[in-house]
Amino acid sequence: MSWGHACVDVYQGAVAALVPFFVSERAYTYAAASGVVLAASLLSSVVQPLFGALTDKRAVPWLLPVSTLVGGAGVALSGVSGSYPLTLLAVAVSGIGVAAYHPEAARVARRASRGSHTAMGWFSLGGNIGFAVAPLLVSAVMAAGGLRASPLLAVPAVVGAALCAAALRALTTADAVPAATRTTRAAGKDDWASFLRLSGAVVCRSVVFVGLSAFVALHVRQRTGGGELSGTAALFVLYLGGALGTVAGGRLASRHDRVTVVRWSSLLTVPAVAGVVFVPGPLLYLFVALASAGLYVPFSLHITLGQDYLPRRVGTASGVTLGLTVSVGGVASPLIGAVADAASLRTALAPLIALPALGWFLLRTPCRERTPAARPAPHSPYPPRPSASRNGPRGGGRRRTTRLRGWR
Template identity: 75%
Template sequence: MSTNRNRPLTLLSLGHACVDVYQGAVAALVPFFVSERAYTYAAASGIVLAASLLSSVVQPLFGALTDRWPMPWLLPLSALTGGTGVALCGVGGSYTLTLAAVAVSGIGVAAYHPEAARAARAASGSGNTGMGWFSLGGNVGFAAAPLLVAAVVATGGLRASPLLVVPALVGAALCAAAVRSSRNGVGTARTTKASGTDDWPSFLRLTGAIVCRSIVFVGLSAFISLYVRQRTGGGEVAGTAALFVLYGGGALGTVAGGRLADRYGRVAVVRRSYVVTVLAVAGVVLVPGPAVFLFVALASAGLYVPFSLHVTLGQDYLPRRVGTASGVTLGLTVSVGGLATPGIGALADATSLQTALLPLIALPALGRLLLAGLREPASPTPAPVAPRRPATQV
């Protein structure tokens, strides 16, 4: 019984891992664009911007649509779209076509997250741990991205990028299986009417804090590989290892965040995580030599511990608009950090990469100020749902 009940959440978590490979893959491809195509920092960060821009614009739209109509068919379709865009970004040498390909991938990722987060919350109930496992799936995908990209592109060059479509095919199959499980009544992912009042002021303050987190995370994602190469002299291996540490910390951080929140409360854990992030990013930017890897790991923990808590807090601040809250907290504010990367890249071209990363120290401090005074919201109480009739045996 328990296994059947958890099946949709398990499938959604695994599918989330496959889809979020493509959020991590764009940043992981940046060093290869710089080395193979001689892009400047600004041009390379423009690719991250292209992946983020359309995603940031359309994500709330998909969230609002899923509030009105369940759209489970979006899950496999968006997985395929996200993977196809990244798979095509290395084909040909045109900068414009590369931008278009990663933009298509960004739209696919944008379409996936609101519906997937809504379905995962319905499948996991109101606990923090279930959403933690769903978020863990995405973070595992992030962590796997630099290893996958390095294995494919370092061996065959950017022209081998079509091989990167494989996780999308697997993810689409997993999402389709999750949809079938829901239709069979096992852990239904249908939206239910929730009681409560939408708290927009608290939600907007939370959103501002997550935007600060997003800029730090995407900025580090785009440039940590190149930066660690410079700081340690370790070459391509050191850069890939640093990006893997940044993403890989999410595996422990996300699950730990759910468990810490069950013990100390979500808001308290989120606030402390932002304080840790300030110190960790300062270490990444300012401490020389191999010790940078320790601070990258600490930054990863500070950035990832509140990740799933952002989502459930947003959903509970807007209990009547769970899809919108999911689209913003899980999608928009993850991708919006890409909007700042061209500025970081331009500053790096004009000065140095270290100087360009210095502003990232202040952003989690600003996020912590925005979180001051937030109260723990009550979990929404779903309206009773009529039991499903058992299927007739033939």
């Protein structure tokens, strides 16, 4: 599932990686280039929760390989036609494919991981690897034949569809109790107030990340005086730092309260983004890496927190937290592009500095943290693993309690 996630998220990173080539080969303005990012993000933002609601009602595992192929096909066709509307249509189709993939993939990954934060961190890491590889893959394809060579970008989709099919087959063989899983999931109570606050923090994080993804390559080229390679390197650092941040987030969540980890990572992201906007020269790459790590430490934690807040609607929670993390920020990208055209790219990116702090503010109310060791049952979609030490060395106290309550 993790490697399949990598193949899918290549296409989320590929759209931003294609922006400099649309600008250079087709003379797109900043606003027009950001419209491409918007086309990939807007429909994805709208339909992703709908796919999440669908997975809450019924399991649709076949959607994983199909959506992977659709996501790849859209990006592969984006460079074939010089028509701007057809380009927008192609990346919009890709966005729908990516949107269809994530809610069901998060549900399947949560089932396979049995609610482990570390395991979900590895699943999220796969997506970050896909992001990191995207600019390198796009640059290699563009060097081979420019935008006309974009059909070569369909290769990861074919590989990803095969990986998803293999993972589903292995999971079906290992665990054939989806009905029991749904019964256990429905036992919890949905906490919509906490989920809405979390969603606000996810939106803030998304706007910063997508804004940087769309324009950091052009921004670095301006600030360092380098060519296309310098911009590609910056995008690669942005995505690679996210991979490291995702692993760190899973590890930190196993030792500390998840909300505390999310809040502090948001706060520390503020100076990192400020460095990206204002620091010139090669040192800029360091701040790109720090901003990326800070933005990605909460990535898998947003997913598991959302699923714990809405245990009756795990698919919906996954569609919002996993989908909005990447897609809804694209809605703000045309505004960033318009400001960049009117003033400068640095001026347009400056407001992104404040958004991580707003995310910290939204999560300041302490949330009820439920870890497998402390409070396993109500809000975990899966039964806890057996523990010999939970009821004492012999478990006698537990048995006496249950008899007093009249259980057989």
